[in-house]
Amino acid sequence: MHYNCDMTDKFQIVNFHHITFWVGNAKQAAIFYCTRMGFEPIAYKGLETGSKSVVAHVIKQGNIIFVFKSALTSGNKEIGDHLIQHGDGVRDIALTVNNCGALIENIKENEGKVLKDTWEESDENGTVRFAKVAPYGDTTHLLVENLTYKGIFLPGYKAPIESTGPIVAKLPQVNLEYIDHIVSNHTLMEQAVEWYEKNCKFHKFWYHQLSTDISGFRSTVLTNHSETLKIALNESVPGKGKSQIEEYVEYYGGDGIQHIALSTSDIITTVERLKERGTEFPYVPASYYDNLKERIRHLKINLYENLEKLEELNILVDGQEDGYLLQIFTKPLQDRPSLFMEIIQRRGHSGFGEGNFKTLFEAVERQQQARGNLFKNVIHK
Numbered sequence: 001m002h003y004n005c006d007m008t009d010k011f012q013i014v015n016f017h018h019i020t021f022w023v024g025n026a027k028q029a030a031i032f033y034c035t036r037m038g039f040e041p042i043a044y045k046g047l048e049t050g051s052k053s054v055v056a057h058v059i060k061q062g063n064i065i066f067v068f069k070s071a072l073t074s075g076n077k078e079i080g081d082h083l084i085q086h087g088d089g090v091r092d093i094a095l096t097v098n099n100c101g102a103l104i105e106n107i108k109e110n111e112g113k114v115l116k117d118t119w120e121e122s123d124e125n126g127t128v129r130f131a132k133v134a135p136y137g138d139t140t141h142l143l144v145e146n147l148t149y150k151g152i153f154l155p156g157y158k159a160p161i162e163s164t165g166p167i168v169a170k171l172p173q174v175n176l177e178y179i180d181h182i183v184s185n186h187t188l189m190e191q192a193v194e195w196y197e198k199n200c201k202f203h204k205f206w207y208h209q210l211s212t213d214i215s216g217f218r219s220t221v222l223t224n225h226s227e228t229l230k231i232a233l234n235e236s237v238p239g240k241g242k243s244q245i246e247e248y249v250e251y252y253g254g255d256g257i258q259h260i261a262l263s264t265s266d267i268i269t270t271v272e273r274l275k276e277r278g279t280e281f282p283y284v285p286a287s288y289y290d291n292l293k294e295r296i297r298h299l300k301i302n303l304y305e306n307l308e309k310l311e312e313l314n315i316l317v318d319g320q321e322d323g324y325l326l327q328i329f330t331k332p333l334q335d336r337p338s339l340f341m342e343i344i345q346r347r348g349h350s351g352f353g354e355g356n357f358k359t360l361f362e363a364v365e366r367q368q369q370a371r372g373n374l375f376k377n378v379i380h381k
């Protein structure tokens with residue numbers, strides 16, 4: 001059956017609610033993100049709260065919530081298999097929706113995969129309705145419809161049982177504010193793009209393709225009806241060698257989340273403080289900054305930041321007369337070259353930094369080369 005009516009009447013996907021990582025040791029992973037990136041513990045469930053099989057440490061910064069989960073018992077096949085396949089990584093992107101039931105009905109009409117039909121959970125702070133769906137690979141979306149909930153996170157979670165300690169408390173504030181966009185890597189992205197278009201009623205926001213001497217990729221950006229939420233999907237374009245998308249898919253063991261872009265309203269201070277905390281950023285060649293002054297003039301960007309400071313911190317700039325954005329990637333945040341973060345500041349520019357794509361791509365490619373995974377003249381079958 002085909003719907004002609006506007007499904008956005010029936011449901012809306014409003015925003016990112018939280019991101020869940022499945023990791024080998026949730027306690028240690030959570031403290032890594034607190035120490036390196038300035039998150040703070042806000043909620044917990046584990047043995048002490050009556051959660052016998054899975055532990056969850058919930059950390060927050062601005063509106064950004066990360067949840068780290070690990071198995072407490074031996075023989076947890078679901079989390080165990082996920083770890084063998086993917087290593088530590090993003091399992092789920094929870095989405096805030098205004099009508100869980102209507103979204104699930106739409107997915108069923110489209111024969112999209114529903115992992116778990118709607119259910120409700122309550123505690124003394126109220127009730128939340130959930131459902132769980134699967135867009136591609138082993139990545140899932142928990143749908144979260146807040147019916148009456150007023151607690152700190154979600155039903156069943158309690159206050160954290162430990163703090164980050166006195167030294168972390170002294171570290172400078174990073175001031176990350178919200179999730180700007182999320183990007184996934186795919187062997188082939190078309191099916192996943194269609195999944196979001198049909199099931200979530202997302203529409204295409206942007207499309208871009210680029211190649212270097214060795215490799216290339218294409219990227220499709222999707223957004224919801226009111227354009228409050230953006231996700232991008234990447235796949236390789238055939239080139240002379242292995243692309244960073246292929247490297248990711250090989251090490252992650254399938255399609256999955258490549259980066260999460262976190263926003264700040266003062267990227268210079270944010271990046272300085274992330275560096276003080278030990279977060280590492282890839283190098284951007286000086287030639288980028290040699291050209292930047294001219295590009296800024298050409299694009300008629302009214303740059304507020306100090307150019308030398310941007311160069312010192314390897315922050316990139318792109319935009320046009322009516323607005324611009326500043327962005328930087330971190331290095332991968334675990335041993336496998338899988339997940340990294342992007343830090344982004346928008347000054348009146350809601351698009352993607354087309355003029356930075358190649359520089360960002362090449363900065364990752366240099367790391368790929370250092371890992372011994374960038375070869376020319378690989379024959380593609």
Ligand SMILES: O=C(O)C(=O)Cc1ccc(O)cc1
Pocket residue numbers: 183234244245261342352353354356357360361364
């Ligand atoms: O512009 C952005 O936000 C990007 O994130 C661009 C990008 C995405 C993926 C890559 O592997 C390299 C560059």
Ligand SMILES: [Fe+2]
Pocket residue numbers: 181183259261342
């Ligand atoms: Fe990005």
